[in-house]
Amino acid sequence: MPIHDVTYRHWSGEWTSHPYRWWVITRQGISLLIRKKRFVALMILSAIPFLVRTVILYLSVVVGQLGFLKIDAKFFEDFLTQQLFFAFVIAIYAGAGLIANDLKGNALQIYLSKPITRKDYVIGKLGVVAVFLSIPTLVPGLLLFVLAVAFHSNLDFLQQNYWVIGSIVMYSLAIILTYGLVVLALSALSKSSRFAGIVFAAFFFFSQIVYGILHQILRTTSVAWVSLTQNLIQVGDFFFAAPPHYASPTWVSGLIVAGLMAASAWLIHRRIRAVEVVQ
Amino acid sequence: MIIDLENVTVVFGKQKALVGISLQFAGGSMGLLGPNGAGKTTLLKTLLGFLSPTSGDGTVLGFNIRTQQLSIRQRVGYMPENDCHIPGMNAVTFVSYAGQLTGMKPKDSVQRAHEILYYVGLGEVRYRDLESYSTGMKQRIKLGQALVHDPELVFLDEPTNGLDPRGRLEMLALIQDISTRKGIHVILSSHLLPDVEWVCQDATVIHKGKRLTCGKIQDLKHAVGPVFECRIKGAAEAFRAELQTLGCECLDAEDGMLRVHLVDGLGSESILRVAREQGVQIRHLVPVKQSLEDVFLQVVGES
Numbered sequence: 001m002p003i004h005d006v007t008y009r010h011w012s013g014e015w016t017s018h019p020y021r022w023w024v025i026t027r028q029g030i031s032l033l034i035r036k037k038r039f040v041a042l043m044i045l046s047a048i049p050f051l052v053r054t055v056i057l058y059l060s061v062v063v064g065q066l067g068f069l070k071i072d073a074k075f076f077e078d079f080l081t082q083q084l085f086f087a088f089v090i091a092i093y094a095g096a097g098l099i100a101n102d103l104k105g106n107a108l109q110i111y112l113s114k115p116i117t118r119k120d121y122v123i124g125k126l127g128v129v130a131v132f133l134s135i136p137t138l139v140p141g142l143l144l145f146v147l148a149v150a151f152h153s154n155l156d157f158l159q160q161n162y163w164v165i166g167s168i169v170m171y172s173l174a175i176i177l178t179y180g181l182v183v184l185a186l187s188a189l190s191k192s193s194r195f196a197g198i199v200f201a202a203f204f205f206f207s208q209i210v211y212g213i214l215h216q217i218l219r220t221t222s223v224a225w226v227s228l229t230q231n232l233i234q235v236g237d238f239f240f241a242a243p244p245h246y247a248s249p250t251w252v253s254g255l256i257v258a259g260l261m262a263a264s265a266w267l268i269h270r271r272i273r274a275v276e277v278v279q
Numbered sequence: 280m281i282i283d284l285e286n287v288t289v290v291f292g293k294q295k296a297l298v299g300i301s302l303q304f305a306g307g308s309m310g311l312l313g314p315n316g317a318g319k320t321t322l323l324k325t326l327l328g329f330l331s332p333t334s335g336d337g338t339v340l341g342f343n344i345r346t347q348q349l350s351i352r353q354r355v356g357y358m359p360e361n362d363c364h365i366p367g368m369n370a371v372t373f374v375s376y377a378g379q380l381t382g383m384k385p386k387d388s389v390q391r392a393h394e395i396l397y398y399v400g401l402g403e404v405r406y407r408d409l410e411s412y413s414t415g416m417k418q419r420i421k422l423g424q425a426l427v428h429d430p431e432l433v434f435l436d437e438p439t440n441g442l443d444p445r446g447r448l449e450m451l452a453l454i455q456d457i458s459t460r461k462g463i464h465v466i467l468s469s470h471l472l473p474d475v476e477w478v479c480q481d482a483t484v485i486h487k488g489k490r491l492t493c494g495k496i497q498d499l500k501h502a503v504g505p506v507f508e509c510r511i512k513g514a515a516e517a518f519r520a521e522l523q524t525l526g527c528e529c530l531d532a533e534d535g536m537l538r539v540h541l542v543d544g545l546g547s548e549s550i551l552r553v554a555r556e557q558g559v560q561i562r563h564l565v566p567v568k569q570s571l572e573d574v575f576l577q578v579v580g581e582s
Binding site: 008009010011012013014015016017018021024025028032035097101102104105106107109110111112113114115116117273 | 327329349350352353355357359361362363364365366367368376377379380381382383384387391394395398424426428429461462
């Protein structure tokens with residue numbers, strides 16, 4: 001008897017509900033990435049600033065050794081700003097291949113022949129980047145705040161700074177969504193993850209270099225809006241109600257960041273199709 | 280009705296990929312036949328809801344192709360023509376992932392993936408990286424991912440492409456098993472007529488986006504008039520021309536033979552009579568068993 005006669009059975013199990021179908025894609029993406037040792041090493045490395053800040057927090061609040069250091073909203077904003085570089089590297093590692101590899105392997109028609117929508121697919125892929133970008137930003141940011149509350153002997157700190165929780169969440173989301181959507185859009189543009197990574201890195205550094213040159217020539221920070229990083233820092237200042245780092249208007253930075261997200265989402269929407277129509 | 284299409288037209292820019300296709304499929308196995316670029320894959324993608332018809336409407340398993348694509352895909356398996364894989368996965372992970380995307384729970388999908396991989400003959404290599412698979416293995420894995428959620432209907436797009444003769448026979452045996460013994464309806468798109476003839480009960484011929492004919496293969500064969508193969512000596516052109524005036528079709532066959540497709544009502548005596556009138560000697564005249572190829576050539580030729 002051929003082997004297939006004894007192995008094929010009709011299946012009558014339970015289906016999961018559709019609204020969570022995107023999570024299958026996110027979960028699979030996470031499991032593929034955490035098998036890569038270099039990536040895990042990078043994630044561990046990105047936790048070092050958090051550990052350093054935790055020690056500083058402890059010394060300042062509990063031991064009282066660092067009395068000159070004020071633990072306030074700026075402490076948390078500086079931490080997230082410091083994590084921008086790690087977020088950038090992680091975005092490249094985690095996001096550059098997410099769609100490009102599917103395009104390379106013609107896997108989109110496999111995905112979209114299943115009962116999932118293009119939106120599910122994109123949310124699932126964005127979920128992968130978002131999870132890994134939240135590890136150096138949102139998660140340690142909130143954890144630092146919890147530790148700060150715990151290290152203070154009374155609730156004064158919490159009463160004065162409760163609003164910082166929202167600031168941490170909003171600044172982290174701005175970083176996660178901007179980096180996540182831009183790197184996914186670049187990944188959707190090519191079948192090469194290397195291409196997506198290089199273009200994202202070039203965009204990141206080139207905008208910084210252009211800002212640096214303009215800043216040297218014009219002797220003003222009002223041109224900070226040309227840099228992706230500087231725009232995010234400006235947006236962070238807004239969320240933490242801090243004085244802006246740069247002379248460029250905050251609303252311009254907000255508009256650029258929102259515009260980048262919208263343009264990336266549009267590009268992803270255009271590129272994710274089950275059928276390539278050749279006319 | 281498993282598939283019911285009414286006057287479906289799909290247009291890409293100025294190009295009509297499907298032109299007023301109407302199709303009814305009651306179940307079993309159906310072959311979509313047509314030369315390359317005929318519109319077979321476009322039709323499958325329209326049935327899956329990847330493409331929305333410019334006009335016309337239809338249902339698959341009772342679900343509308345315009346508005347209920349997700350319900351269709353929940354119940355349908357699709358084996359694409361192109362090589363498809365997700366880098367970094369082995370066969371178990373890939374098939375199980377396909378099951379989860381359809382809505383199976385992780386534990387169920389892994390168990391099911393093992394069963395399906397044995398079924399499609401990849402049991403022994405199921406932990407190997409997909410990128411190291413041969414063409415035959417890749418075809419099997421595509422079939423596996425299409426079957427993992429136990430679909431009611433599978434769309435197989437050129438499933439024997441790139442397979443060696445033995446691999447082709449094994450793949451066709453699997454498809455036949457699916458449709459005849461497992462109760463899964465099969466739509467097989469192929470330009471290889473023997474594949475369709477072997478596996479399917481029904482056939483639909485598509486050419487230049489139009490449906491030329493459809494029905495039970497046996498009926499289609501009978502609908503075509505008798506066919507004879509003959510070898511002649513003498514004024515071949517005049518002989519052919521005279522037969523063509525009677526509505527018959529003459530095609531060159533192998534070894535200098537002439538294949539004559541007669542219209543209904545005519546028999547071998549007509550060929551002999553024409554030969555006598557044209558002064559042509561008949562050296563060989565035998566009736567040919569009808570094949571799907573004859574049907575195909577005739578309807579495509581007529582179009």
